[in-house]
Amino acid sequence: MATLFLVIIYLAFISLGLPDSLLGAAWPVMRMDYGAPIETAGMLYMIIAGGTIVSSLASGTVLKRFGTGKVTFVSCVLTAGALFGFSIAPSLIWLFLCAIPLGLGAGAVDAGLNNYVATHYKAHHMSWLHCFWGVGATIGPMIMSFYISRGQSWRDGYTTIFIIQLALVVLLFCTLPLWKRVSPESRDERTDDGGDTDPEGANEQKARTNPLKIKGVKLTLTSFLLYCGVESTVGLWGGSFLVNTKQLTAATAAQWVSLYYAGITVGRLITGFVTFKVSNRVLIRAGQMIALAGTVLLVLPLPTSFSLVGFIMIGLGCAPIYPCLLHETPTRFGKEQSTGIMGYQMAVAYTGSTFLPPLLGWVIGYSTTGVLPYFVITYIVLMFIGSEQVNRLMKAH
Incomplete structure (x- = not known):
């Protein structure tokens, strides 16, 4: 029963990934139908991520009142309805309206499932959980390219994505009773993966009133902001970069963006096995270096095929960073504080998704899509500096 429960959580993350990569893959064609400038995608993305920030911040109260199962079900209903709205939207105004429930549907369930798995399961489960997000994010552009x-x-x-999402909604509805029956059985499954589980124990009382006062939290939040900036910026503008800068067709660009998300998916599948031998911190550092190397390939004057390698490398590099950062939360800051801090992390992560891709879109409007790799390199370097500083603080404690 507990295994079936995990499968349901994994499937719920497929539903989170399905819509995330769809707009970037479809936008080069969508904007032609609506006669919209290229930077409009950034505004749509901002509304989607803004809705997710709101629901992330409210996740603690909502999850406590209704439970993770019901919140997951309702969230999937919201995203399914929004996807249907996108498919029939007669104008840009309707796209903006449908973007609101699409964002709201993601935040609460994202924070709830991440905190549950980080608190009760080992590191490989977190990596595989986000691997299933990558499955959804990979399927989206593939279907659009088809x-x-x-x-x-x-x-x-x-x-098509709406129909898939609707099927997941039906499955979640049928399995709602499992959330109450299985949840208590999984409480003790997470064991130490190395290090203290509560290195900030002396700060427990202070942290209950203001988690931001815990040493390392602000730098960790910065890492989440920049990571989501990298992932979402490449996902949203990668197709436009390939079409306008590398002169590929829209269909080919969508396929390549799909391979970027495939790199994230496969990377997280592999990371799940690697966590048995390698610590989260080492995996985070390695991922940052691989993503940086892949981005450099987009800058260098090399044949177009190297850009494909670069996109895959960025995906592989991104793979371990997010799940490993999430799984480190209770280890770094204590299980009692992880629920509150996880909500902050989700909100800040989606803040990166909200503002950093539109920032690039604004710059592209005044220049070219060729500036994409330079923005991504900057984000990765700053993220690396911040995460290494957190490691030093944790080592000192």
């Missing part, structure tokens, strides 16, 4: 390459409408892609 329709675009055959001359069909991008609306068919959104309709």
Whole structure:
């Protein structure tokens, strides 16, 4: 029963990943239908991520009142409805309206499931959980590319994703009783993966009133901000970069963006096994270096095929960073504080998704999509500096 419960959590993360990569893959074609400038995608992305920030901040109260199962179910209903709205939207105004429930549907369930797995399960489960997010994020552009390459409408892609999401909604509804029955059985499954589980024990009372006063929390939040800036910026603008800078067709660009998300997915599958032997901190550092190397390939004047390698490397590099940072939360700051801090982390992460891709979109409006790699390099370098500083603080304690 506990194994079935984990499978349901994994499937819920597929539903989170399905819509995330769809807009970036479809936008080069979508904007032509609406006669919209390229930077409009940044505004849509901002609304989606803004809704997620709001629901992330409210996640603690909502989850405590209704439970993770019901919140997950309702969130999937919201995203399914939003995807259907995208598929039939007659104008840009309707896209902006549908972006609101699409964002709201992601935040609370994201924070709830991440905190549950980080608190009760070992590191490999966290990596595999986000691997399933990558499955959803990979499927989205592949489906969109299938329709675009055959001359069909991008609306068919959104309709197909809606049908898949609807099937997950039905599954979650049928399995709602499992959340109450299985949840207590999994409470003790997480054991130490090395290090103290409560290095900040002396700060417990102070942390209950203000988690931001715990040493290392602010720097950790900065790492989440910059990581989501990297992941979402490449996902949203990667297709436009390949079309406008590398002169690829929209269908080919969508396929390459899909491979970027495939790199994240495969990387997290591998990371789940590597965590048995390698610590979270080492994996975070290695991921940052691989992502940086992949971005450099996009800058260098090399044949176009190297850009594909670069996209895959960025995906592989991103793979361990986010789940390992999440799983470190109770280890670094204590289990009692992890729920509150996880909400902060989700909100700040989606703040990065909200503002950093539109920032690049604004710059692209005045320059070219060729500036994409330089922004990504800057984010990765700053993230590396911040995360290494946190490691030094934790080592000192």
